[in-house]
Amino acid sequence: MRKEGVFHIATIGGIPIYLHWTFGFLIIWIVLSALWSSGGDWGYAGWRLLLVGGLLVSVILHELGHAFAAAAFQIPTRDITMYPFGGVASIEKLPEKPTQELVIALAGPLVNFLIIGVISAGLFVSGVSWEGDMGYYFGLQRLTGADYFFQLAYLNFLLAAFNLLPAFPMDGGRVLRAILAMRFPYEKATAIAATVGQVFAGLFVLLGILGNIILILIGFFVYIAAESEKKAVEGRSALKGLRARDAIMVQYPVLPAMATLQSAIEALLGSQARSFLIVDPLGQPVGALSREKLISALHQGMPPTTPITQVMDERLITVEPDTPLGEVMETLQREDVPFILVAEKTGSTPRLLGLIDAENIAEYLLIKKAREAFASSIVP
Ligand code: ZN
DSSP states (O other): OOOSSEEEEEEETTEEEEEETTHHHHHHHHHHHHHHHHTSOHHHHHHHHHHHHHHHHHHHHHHHHHHHHHHHTTOOEEEEEEETTEEEEEESSOOSSHHHHHHHHHHHHHHHHHHHHHHHHHHHHTTOOTTOOTHHHHSOOOOOHHHHHHHHHHHHHHHHHHHTSSOTTSHHHHHHHHHHHTTSOHHHHHHHHHHHHHHHHHHHHHHHHTTOHHHHHHHHHHHHHHHHHHHHHHHHHHHTTOBGGGGOBSSOOEEETTOBHHHHHHHHHTSOOSEEEEEOTTSOEEEEEEHHHHHHHHHTTOOTTSBGGGTSBOOOOEEOTTSBHHHHHHHHHHHTOSOEEEEEEOSSSEEEEEEEOHHHHHHHHHHHHHHHHHHHHHOO
């Protein structure tokens, strides 16, 4: 799957690792602040960059810790993306049991403690004194290799400690939710953990106002992330018990495979359609065409006579009517397809019953909510 605004830097254990373009800002900021504080000492700036490099590797290893722990529970990781504020390992689905979430959440900080252990062992074996020269923090003298690893170990400690704060969605918050979920329903556990996270977010902002802009930004980030996790869990619980057949669209816009770009645009303008199912002369589905695809084809300057089969998306995902709606929603988001086909297996050829898209699921939920509100209003 394509990702935008990122650079592919490595693939480890089958997991692609990306660097987000905003990471460039961090590098520029590190160099400028090092030059500023050292009065233009490029050697010192290089030193700070090396330290950022070591930190980057540490965070990637931390995320791989989450990914490999998830893999132990048969949960694949789609990718790891590094942002200036940290890394994100996108695991494909949420762990089913609280104990699994607990293990996956703890695996990241555990890696940082392992790194500290390895560095300590290395320094011990090489006979470096533990005193270390903390002068590098304040002064600008040249630093030794031992100082570098000493500081890298210290940064790993900060990383683990910060991640273990019970501020959802950081690792500590996930640990808190997992522990709460052993006692309460999942939605309630998430709501409590997210609220605790938002209290911490408020504290970060307050502390940040005393002089640390980064802490203010992290506070906002944590607050928003906690809120969206709360919403996501509410959404999933709203879909609980529902099947694909519940939200199916039996009437959907269709275009023949021999249609041209021009006729697709006319069909788009002349209807409320968000996307089209492309069918061959026998009525068999061959592709999907979204509004976004059509518009990007125009942007690329494709001639109006272009056959629609050259623009459409050939990936068609089919589910059965009994597939849980939550799963359908997740597939829609993960695969970035305009809709999913619902087909019934009767005999040799599956029979197409209809389509589902994200908007239809949202509409179905709104109607369901309105009906429930009406029902409770007449039966107090
Ligand atoms: Zn983590």
